[in-house]
Amino acid sequence: MYPDSKNEPLKPGDRLYILMKGKSAATTNVVSIIDEYTCLIEEALMRGKRMPMNPGDDLDVFFYREDGIYSFRGIVNEAVSRYGVRLYKISVSGETFQKQRRAFHRLQRNLPVSITLNVDKNQVIRRIDIQARTLDISAGGSRIELPDPIGKDTSISCRITLTDNRDLNLSSVVVRVIEGDQPGDLPQIGVKFKDMDERSRQELVKFISEEQHRQTGS
Template sequence: MTIAMPMSKGLPVLMRRGEIFFGRTVINSLAFEFTSALLAKQINPLPIWIVAVPYNIKKIQQRAFVRLDVALPVQIAKMEDGQVIDEPVINAVTKDISGGGIQIATTNEWQIGSKLLVTVDYQDIGAITLKSEVVRVQQPQPDRVLFWVGIKFLEISERDRGNIIKFIFKKQLEQRRKGLE
């Protein structure tokens, strides 16, 4: 396998032939870590490393926001062409929340890419309504009609995001204090 020669502070990373290294790569927005060994270096026409086939490949999470496991009430309306569809509003509960989205537990199985108008009732902050999109759907138990739906916020003001993040940190602090008692 050939990779661009790694650089650090504008200088090539120095390694000897046969030396083992750990690397990271992003493929289709998914991040992976791996182990490999340097087989050879080449400077011309481009500085590259020839490396052994990677092993110990692991998918890694690269979340931009801290997640908090918490059950909060959620109301969801489906959207098409930027407008709410006249269907009944679905009531659900969050599994976890972050500054970038939520995961809910629901009996509704939305398709990935579905656009939703999501209202989460955050204790102490109040309700926040945001245009969102389904990014992940899991069915944890095949014999039950229950889905875990990952939803990312599409449009969120920095004020709303900041309030959500403050809420998360406050709840984490409360949980830590309870753990110390």
């Protein structure tokens, strides 16, 4: 499936994140490719429950690649049944396939984050826990405001609270340190997530896509 020949095509097994107006994000997988603009997908699940879709429904579809999150506007063509399993044919609706302008869409959102790092003081390794908050977050990293700066290239662990019952524990490295411009401004750090497992990546991409959809009201 080639929504745009300049981009890597979808293929069977790809995980998709589907957004419909007034609903939370749902996840599904590509079953097969029908033609360059149409694919067959599994029934989408929204927080463990099936998300009903009908022919003619408009969809915002997101999927992940190593260089970022891609999205396209789609439409449900028809529902089909194979071996008792409900599947859906969806197509790209118009020339709307596009890559986010940033490699990773950056969501402006304050989220609680607990930072843990090990400090060597007088040849004694001490664990330090810092309570902070994100200023923005993407699938690749985050900008964090915290009480005291942390040096560049420091390896840290970030436990980010997405919602009341959704936490992510992510190994990270500090790639940038930003001092406050005005008296009283708190320092900021830019961190890059590393060695993220696929489940955490999917959870973060789903959260960002859902929040983007909610903020834009599309």
